[in-house]
Amino acid sequence: MRSASAYRLYGASHSLYTGKARCYLRNQGLPYVELPTWHPDFAERIVPQIGRGIIPVLETPEGQVIQDTIDIIDHLEAQGVPWPVYPQTPLQRIVAIIIEYYGGQVMLKHAMHYRWSYREEQEAFLRTAFTLGSGPQMAEQIMGRMNSYLPRLGVNAESIPLIEASFLQLLDRLEQHFAEWPYLLGSQPSIADYGLIGPMFAHLGRDPVPLAIMQRRAPRVHRWVERMTSPGLDVVEYPQTEPAFVPNDQLPPTLIPVLKHIAEDAFPELTDKLAFLDAWVAELNPADGTPVTDKPQLRQVGMVQTRFRGSVIEVGVEPYLLYVLQRATDTLEALPDASRELVQAQLAEVGLLEAVGLGRRWRVARRNNIEVWEMPATAY
Numbered sequence: 001m002r003s004a005s006a007y008r009l010y011g012a013s014h015s016l017y018t019g020k021a022r023c024y025l026r027n028q029g030l031p032y033v034e035l036p037t038w039h040p041d042f043a044e045r046i047v048p049q050i051g052r053g054i055i056p057v058l059e060t061p062e063g064q065v066i067q068d069t070i071d072i073i074d075h076l077e078a079q080g081v082p083w084p085v086y087p088q089t090p091l092q093r094i095v096a097i098i099i100e101y102y103g104g105q106v107m108l109k110h111a112m113h114y115r116w117s118y119r120e121e122q123e124a125f126l127r128t129a130f131t132l133g134s135g136p137q138m139a140e141q142i143m144g145r146m147n148s149y150l151p152r153l154g155v156n157a158e159s160i161p162l163i164e165a166s167f168l169q170l171l172d173r174l175e176q177h178f179a180e181w182p183y184l185l186g187s188q189p190s191i192a193d194y195g196l197i198g199p200m201f202a203h204l205g206r207d208p209v210p211l212a213i214m215q216r217r218a219p220r221v222h223r224w225v226e227r228m229t230s231p232g233l234d235v236v237e238y239p240q241t242e243p244a245f246v247p248n249d250q251l252p253p254t255l256i257p258v259l260k261h262i263a264e265d266a267f268p269e270l271t272d273k274l275a276f277l278d279a280w281v282a283e284l285n286p287a288d289g290t291p292v293t294d295k296p297q298l299r300q301v302g303m304v305q306t307r308f309r310g311s312v313i314e315v316g317v318e319p320y321l322l323y324v325l326q327r328a329t330d331t332l333e334a335l336p337d338a339s340r341e342l343v344q345a346q347l348a349e350v351g352l353l354e355a356v357g358l359g360r361r362w363r364v365a366r367r368n369n370i371e372v373w374e375m376p377a378t379a380y
């Protein structure tokens with residue numbers, strides 16, 4: 001029986017971003033039903049409204065259709081939820097958004113590598129997942145397409161050993177953290193946890209090869225994945241039961257090595273992508289409201305050569321990355337000078353200052369569920 005007052009989540013069990021939205025709905029105790037993309041409503045009603053075949057899509061009980069996990073979560077936050085996920089203090093809020101960026105963008109390398117480079121070892125699992133999620137006709141096609149994304153994400157012969165070493169190091173550092181805290185910023189989940197759970201559940205905490213690594217090497221990280229996918233706040237093994245972020249805008253000491261790890265994975269790639277986007281906008285000067293790509297299913301505006309932990313990679317550049325990080329930049333920009341400088345110094349200490357560069361006049365916005373350029377009123 002489908003409840004008329006339930007949210008509908010169109011998604012798939014093995015989808016990174018569906019996992020992010022699903023964990024949020026479950027933890028916050030919101031009633032929802034999940035529907036696969038082969039459900040006739042998806043092709044008939046949803047895709048025409050959002051303009052591309054992409055998941056997750058949330059349909060509210062009132063019939064509003066929302067794509068993008070940031071917009072989905074922000075919509076639900078605005079309705080009021082038991083555990084709001086944006087910290088109210090600046091350093092924690094900025095760090096949480098950067099971790100969200102790390103999970104959803106940077107960790108695509110780790111997620112997609114472990115899913116597709118070990119295809120033979122996990123073929124039956126993947127084929128079943130894609131068949132159940134997308135229907136037998138679409139499964140083969142989608143698996144082929146996903147597999148083909150690898151090089152543009154920076155997964156190549158030189159980078160693969162470094163991606164694997166990065167995954168192991170991340171597990172080790174998170175393992176230390178979860179020995180102290182149930183969530184990244186304390187005893188309440190934040191947008192950081194929802195960003196990180198995307199790759200850590202759908203791919204790395206579920207596909208057989210990386211799941212085995214996680215279970216053997218980092219049992220507390222695996223337990224956090226269970227926690228995030230459970231209803232409510234599943235923190236039974238932690239003594240501090242009151243849900244809260246660490247007080248006084250402090251970062252948990254065990255999070256610092258995780259943040260340094262994030263900086264090492266994310267740079268210089270992020271700086272190079274931002275420089276590419278700045279040059280692109282300066283040269284083409286798109287009109288305000290123009291979609292960032294000609295075809296909505298395309299997300300990248302070009303390729304840039306950069307490095308991942310020293311290895312040479314060539315990656316596609318998605319303007320969407322600014323949609324993620326702008327919220328952190330806005331938080332920094334809004335601070336009075338003295339507190340801004342303090343937060344900047346704290347970010348610099350962990351190598352993350354450049355994730356929130358100030359002074360960019362153009363933005364990436366979303367209108368009608370599509371990313372668009374948002375240009376200043378005066379000429380660029």
Ligand SMILES: N[C@@H](CCC(=O)N[C@@H](CS)C(=O)NCC(=O)O)C(=O)O
Pocket residue numbers: 015016017018053054055056067068069070320
């Ligand atoms: N920015 C989007 C990303 C959603 C996304 O990439 N979804 C994947 C599945 S996990 C998808 O539908 N991909 C379709 C494709 O690339 O063809 C969000 O946060 O919701």
